[in-house]
Amino acid sequence: MAHEGILLGMGNPLLDISAVVDEDFLQKYDIKLNNAILAEDKHLPMYDEMSSKYTVEYIAGGATQNSIKVAQWMLQIPGATSYMGCIGKDKYGEEMKKNSKHAGVNVHYYEDDAAPTGTCAVCVVGGERSLIANLSAANCYKSEHLKRPENWALGISLTNLFFRHYMVFPFQMKFLIMIIYTVEKAKYYYIAGFFLTVSPDSIQLVAEHAAANNKVFTMNLSAPFICEFFKEALEKVLPFMDFVFGNETEARTFAKVHGWETDSVEEIALKICQWPKASEAHKRITVITQGADPVVVAEDGKVKTFPVILLPKEKLVDTNGAGDAFVGGFLSQLVQEKPIEDCVKAGCYASNVIIQRSGCTYPEKPNFA
Template identity: 80%
Template sequence: MAYEGILLGMGNPLLDISAVVDEQFLEKYDIKLNNAILAEDKHLPMYEEMATKYNVEYIAGGATQNSIRVAQWMLQIPGATSYIGSIGKDKFGEEMKKNSKLAGVNVNYYEDDSAATGTCAVCVDGGERSLVANLSAANCYKSDHLKQPEIWSLVEKSKYIYIAGFFLTVSPESIQLVAAHAAANNKVFVMNLSAPFICEFFKDVQEQALPYVDYVFGNETEARTFSKVHGWETDNVEEIAIKISQLPKASGTHKRITVITQGADPVVVAEDGKVKLFPVILLPKEKLVDTNGAGDAFVGGFLSQLVLERPIEDCVRAGCYASNVIIQRSGCTYPEKPDFS
């Protein structure tokens, strides 16, 4: 089987500005832990304040890009992954290119003249994280870039395509193009609920994409928000996972499988109207560094085995392994080689 470009990601590339902050900082900018939001005007000064007041690390991030980087690391097959998104023509953009190429991902960024490379403040407190994304150039992605022959060739070459729900806020048109291509060509299309605000405020574009989605990822908070928004009147994650898997589908080639993570509680996998639970690798509290990227790493680990056509048990095990590695390190980073068998 040819693995070159087998897995394609499309999303919002953001340079993570990660720091351990204090309660005062969180209160000042009205930031809740274990949440992900888009920056409003009131948040804009925080990036500068973080950089001057705290010990910050810069890491190439953005949900989809994190997952693709982790999948590439797990696979250890040169050129297996590609990624599309929009950055600015600036030093953060150059940093991102350097970072991603080092990770072995074939990145194809649209470079925008008018906006700065997007950033994401990763505020860590007691090992828990909160994300505040200032999309900036990431918000400028247009389907015109996707339609260019050399970019579209990446879509054609891929057999698995992953897009985090965050990209619904940027270019639903690009998502529809890729989703329709996947359905027409018997490819596997994967999306993530990504954040409660996506389920609430981008419900319409999410609903347009869902019929094409073969694997839906999310965590328990996102699943419960999805249920509430759709008037399902249940908080039971297992029930919600089954209901999501049974929503209408655009193509009957692949059945839909829902995968919901629940922190330290078992991973819920819904398929064929049934649920399986898989335990996660428990980590002693003192070994937890930060949870940033844990969900992205889970997806990356899972996808690394999915593209190898391994059974779902192996995919979940790889997801749990990858997220366990990530939460013991600062940001979405990993050692040189994985230790997964």
């Protein structure tokens, strides 16, 4: 029961529209592989074109939601994870709720009356992917939703209610299962940098709560454009980050934006660790993935590297969600207070599973030890 609601994620819930496309399609919409961007007006026609021209799959996604779902899958502990974000009141929103609940995640969506549920075009060529996100309702999240008592402070133990009342109120048990896992209930938090474009005040509320209560706050650099165009917002929350995730491209972009004259991922990871912290309760650890190259982990002024699980090219299906899955696997062990080595191992395992499937999907149960 110690893991009830232990991990909370906040982010942009998006319905992934995933398809294998061709080079002409990439050129038509000025899309680069291995990139993640927000949709501009020129991209809006592509969503319908993908649906009509290619075989598409619809998968509930969004970076943070992917990571939380993978963490829940790896944990196999009912009620361990929760997630907040904004969706529309439409069929895609209903699909999102159904998919997330099936994954075992306690979702607390804010539902916007006007905007449609956000979508993300996942364009795959040769196993590599590019993400173009049309946030729509995801862009409408408000910190007022986060501050509601049922989302922030009202925590009730389902276990106590279950054993206390089961013999008395057997027909009410379906009701009691709808327990709310809240910000205060969680001990670990994860937010992708993409959410800085939507609700930086919500991020700050959670970050400050974590620092004040000796909890663990983690974030992801998420994309080069976050490091470039949301530099101030990222710098404001960075002192609260106990774990910083990213990939080598994002790390180098971060370094460039801050005038660090180095391309060394190891050196950049160390410099990020040295950024001032709001709380000294936890040291900062930087974790940088590099595709097929070793994972870089910086802490205490030292760098360690960990090999990934190499995959024959013929088994590669889709790299979409690989980074999200790594974080989800990593967090699944972190919340159990496992050593960093085990966290990285779990992240590599989860990532390896996901890239052998279409989208950020996984088998019924993990095979990780």
